[in-house]
Amino acid sequence: MDESSLLDLLECSVCLERLDTTAKVLPCQHTFCRRCLENIVSSRNELRCPECRILVGCEVDDLPANILLVRLLDGIKQRPRNAGSTRQSQVGGGESLGCAAGISASPPGSGIRDLPVATRSSPVKSVPALPCGKALYSYEGKEPGDLQFAKGDIIILRRKVDDNWYHGELNGCHGFLPASYIVLLRPLSQTPPTGKALYDFEVKDKDQDKDCLAFSKDEVLTVIRRVDDNWAEGMLGDKIGIFPNH
Structure with missing residues (x-):
């Protein structure tokens, strides 16, 4: 296995980033990057393994490093990188011996094609700039209005309902999701911005304007995001929708 393929296997299963020497190993022997473990503690006030859900009874700073991982990364770092030139000189010597034995070497492109080298790259899920979390488990929903998602999905967080529930978005679908099913990648701001309505905004066609949020003058709305310039x-109460911002 070459160096790049080996490094692709050494990634944190939460954020999909490559592990480094700051990674921590849990008592269950699962290893994660330090940043993900600290995010779990800050969002839930406890640390459970994202893989097996075992409760960890110590601080992140007190967890040991993965010695095998450290030695492996150190070995890769100190590995000589002149193997390609050595192999090239060996091939050159072989061609000289072949010509001396009466075997003519075929020039490039004259019947023998250079075989493509297979490479492996891990799929990378981009993390949006909005508040978001990564699903630790799949969730099919239990009530109407719940958001369904699969393990590994990146869910945009719109608001925190309480300590146990979020309201989020995935692929254009909105709904409620349990907080224990995700690990925060970008937390919500502690104090979401609000605005006071200057005018009444009525929805005339409920079918055509079903995504709009109706309100009356002087009502206070919680602003989730800016859609465009207009x-x-x-959110108003338990209703979420779009409205003109001018």
Whole structure:
């Protein structure tokens, strides 16, 4: 196995980033990057293994490093990188011996094609700039209005309902999701912005304007995000929708 393929296997299963020497190993022997473990503690006030859910009874700083991982990374770092030139000189010597024995070497492109070298690359899920979390488990939903998702999905977080539930978005679908099913990648701001309505905004066609949020003058809306120069998404009570921001 070459160096690049080996490094692709050494990745944190939570954020999919490559592990380094700061990674920590849990008592269950699962290894994760330090940043992901600290995010779990800050979001839940406890540390459970994202893989087997075992409760860890110590601080992240007190967890040991993965000695095998450290030695492996150190060995890769100190590995000589002149193997390619050595192999090239050996091939050159072989061609000289072949010509001396009466075997003519075929020039490139004259019947013998250079075989493509297979490479392996891990799929990378981009993390949006909005508040978001990564699903630790699949969730099919238990009530109407729940958000369904699969393990590994990156879910945009719109608001925190309480300590146990979020309201989020995935692939254009909105719904509620349990907080224990995700690990935070970008937390929500502690104090979401609000705005006071200057005018009444009525929804005339409920079918055509079903995504709009109706409100009355002087009502206070929680602003979730800016859609474009003319529209914003907000929340009023338990209703979420878009409204004109001018």
